[in-house]
Ligand SMILES: [Zn+2]
């Protein structure tokens with residue numbers, strides 16, 4: 001793991017979020033997104049100046065999301081380098097037009113295409129953590145908008161419906177939400193496509209953490225772990241959404257379930273792609 005995301009500021013009370021108990025903190029953050037409460041939140045901001053939740057820089061005004069402009073700039077899209085035509089693996093190369101990575105040749109995935117907004121690191125990684133582990137649910141909106149922008153620029157115009165990679169039910173209950181579903185909701189709205197409900201694609205068994213597993217072990221770990229409902233996906237092109245794509249094993253297993261249930265094609269979008277799947281800390285538990 002990298003540095004802690006939210007070092008506690010030197011003086012207690014610098015951030016209202018730190019001194020309020022969890023329910024009050026949730027309320028405080030939720031009010032930032034309701035116009036009626038905006039003025040009250042601004043007033044609170046005068047007395048409790050907030051900090052950017054990514055880099056801890058003091059914010060001068062209460063923003064819709066407590067993240068500074070510099071961190072938004074840092075969460076940049078994948079550079080315009082060659083990517084694998086299938087899985088979108090960035091190569092860092094220029095001037096290469098038709099390209100398929102070794103993995104896609106050796107183990108052709110069941111999805112037709114996968115693309116990500118950015119690379120998993122820096123501010124984007126922190127934002128995904130805030131959305132997933134810190135209940136900053138409104139972050140799903142700007143991150144989902146970024147996903148939709150990738151979809152608009154690419155080959156996603158043929159999609160008929162949007163689905164999210166499901167969480168295990170115990171984890172879903174514990175967290176209270178599925179971050180992939182929140183992102184999928186935004187993408188579906190932006191693309192004016194129907195969002196399939198959680199019963200259309202679900203996990204059939206718990207899987208162990210993907211952390212530290214090789215590609216082959218990851219594939220084995222999630223093989224057959226998903227099931228799709230034929231009546232929801234048959235003869236449809238499905239746009240499948242997740243937050244992070246590491247080796248693509250989870251997306252591939254979901255795509256297999258969707259295809260087995262009759263989906264004609266599966267196209268995948270994730271917020272971030274890990275550049276070196278087996279060499280960094282992105283091998284976090286698959287939630
Ligand atoms: Zn910042």
Ligand SMILES: [Zn+2]
Nearest residue numbers: 084087101104
């Ligand atoms: Zn590939």
